[in-house]
Amino acid sequence: MEYVRLGNSGLKVSRISLGCWIFGSSSPAYGKPGKVSPDESVRIIERAIDLGINFIDTANRYTGGEAEEILGKAIKGRRADVVVATKVRGRMGLGPNDEGLSRAHIMREVENSLRRLNTDYIDLYQAHSVDWDTPLEETLRAFDDLVSQGKVRYIGCSNFPAWVLTKSLWMSDINHFVKFISIQSVYSLINREVEKEIQPLCVDQGMGMILYSPLGGGLLSGKYENGAPEGSRGAVEPHLLKIANHFDDGLRVLKEISLEIGKTPAQVALNWVIHRLAVSSAIVGASRTDQLEENVGAVGWKLPQEGIQRLDEVFAR
Numbered sequence: 312m313e314y315v316r317l318g319n320s321g322l323k324v325s326r327i328s329l330g331c332w333i334f335g336s337s338s339p340a341y342g343k344p345g346k347v348s349p350d351e352s353v354r355i356i357e358r359a360i361d362l363g364i365n366f367i368d369t370a371n372r373y374t375g376g377e378a379e380e381i382l383g384k385a386i387k388g389r390r391a392d393v394v395v396a397t398k399v400r401g402r403m404g405l406g407p408n409d410e411g412l413s414r415a416h417i418m419r420e421v422e423n424s425l426r427r428l429n430t431d432y433i434d435l436y437q438a439h440s441v442d443w444d445t446p447l448e449e450t451l452r453a454f455d456d457l458v459s460q461g462k463v464r465y466i467g468c469s470n471f472p473a474w475v476l477t478k479s480l481w482m483s484d485i486n487h488f489v490k491f492i493s494i495q496s497v498y499s500l501i502n503r504e505v506e507k508e509i510q511p512l513c514v515d516q517g518m519g520m521i522l523y524s525p526l527g528g529g530l531l532s533g534k535y536e537n538g539a540p541e542g543s544r545g546a547v548e549p550h551l552l553k554i555a556n557h558f559d560d561g562l563r564v565l566k567e568i569s570l571e572i573g574k575t576p577a578q579v580a581l582n583w584v585i586h587r588l589a590v591s592s593a594i595v596g597a598s599r600t601d602q603l604e605e606n607v608g609a610v611g612w613k614l615p616q617e618g619i620q621r622l623d624e625v626f627a628r
C-alpha cells in the first residue's frame with residue numbers, strides 16, 4: 312500500500328480507502344438500506360486493515376447509524392491504526408433540528424457518532440453536503456470548537472460547489488478557524504465533473520481530494536458487459552446498465568488496456584484516478600473481500616502515459 316498526505320495536512324492516508332455506505336442489515340427511514348450483514352462487514356473492514364488500508368470512510372446517516380457501529384466494532388483494539396472519517400448533515404430524525412449543519416445539530420450528532428464508533432475522537436469530520444439553511448460561519452465555528460475540544464482532529468467537506476468551498480476557506484482564514492483539509496467528491500472515468508472547478512481549486516489551495524464512487528458503483532470493473540450479474544448493485548439499480556451502455560466504447564478500451572498490461576479493468580480505472588492531480592485517496596466500496604483484494608492491486612505501479620491518453624480520449628469530459 313502507498314500512503315500520501317491528505318492535502319497539505321500531515322495526516323497520511325492510504326491511496327485506496329474503504330467506504331462503509333452499504334454495511335449493515337437495517338433499512339433506515341432515511342438513506343439506503345444496507346447490503347452486507349454486520350458480521351461480513353466486520354470481516355471486510357478487518358481484511359482492509361490487513362491489506363494496508365488505514366483510511367475508512369463512513370457517515371452518521373449510513374444505514375441509520377449502524378454502519379458507524381459496525382466500524383467501531385471492527386476497529387476495537389486497532390483504533391490507532393485507522394484514520395476514521397465520518398460525516399454530518401443528513402436527516403437523522405423527524406424534528407426540525409435533526410439534520411443540517413447548525414451548531415445545534417453538529418454538537419448533538421458528533422456525540423452520537425463518537426458513541427456509535429466507540430471512540431473518543433474522529434480523525435476527519437466532514438460536512439456531508441452544503442446546508443443552505445445555516446450560515447456558513449456558524450458551521451465553521453462549531454467545527455473549529457470540536458477540534459479545540461479534541462473530539463475531532465481534522466475537518467473536511469463533501470459535495471461542496473467550488474464557490475462555497477472557496478468561501479469556506481476565506482471565512483476560516485479571516486476568523487482564524489481551522490480549515491477544511493479535504494473535499495470528498497465523486498470522480499471516476501465516467502464522472503469527471505470535478506475537473507472543471509473543484510480540482511483546480513484543490514491544487515491551488517493544497518486541499519486533498521478524497522474520491523467516492525471511483526469505480527462508478529462497480530461499473531468500471533467491466534462486470535456489466537453482458538447484463539447485471541445476480542447480486543450486483545446493477546441488478547437492483549438498473550440505471551447502472553444504462554450508464555454502462557452509454558460508455559460502451561470506453562469500457563471496451565478499458566478492458567483492452569487491462570489485458571495488455573495484465574491488470575483488471577477495476578485496477579486500471581482506480582490507477583487512472585488515484586494519479587490525477589490533488590487526489591489523495593479513492594474510497595472503494597466492497598460487498599466482498601475478494602473485490603477489496605482486487606482493488607488494492609491498483610496501487611504500487613503507474614499506468615503508461617499512452618494508456619492514460621487512450622482513456623482520457625475515449626472517456627471524454
Ligand SMILES: NC(=O)c1ccc[n+]([C@@H]2O[C@H](COP(=O)([O-])OP(=O)(O)OC[C@H]3O[C@@H](n4cnc5c(N)ncnc54)[C@H](OP(=O)(O)O)[C@@H]3O)[C@@H](O)[C@H]2O)c1
Nearest residue numbers: 330331332523524525526527528529532543544595596602
Ligand atoms: N460523500 C458522498 O456523498 C458519498 C456518496 C456515495 C459514496 N460515498 C462513499 O464512497 C464509498 C464508495 O462508494 P461506491 O460504493 O459508490 O464506490 P464504488 O467503488 O464505485 O462501487 C462499489 C461497488 O462496486 C462493486 N465492486 C467493487 N469492487 C469491485 C470489483 N473489484 N469487481 C466487481 N465489482 C466491484 C461492489 O458492488 P456490488 O458487489 O454490489 O455490485 C461495490 O459495492 C461509500 O461507501 C461511501 O463511503 C460518499
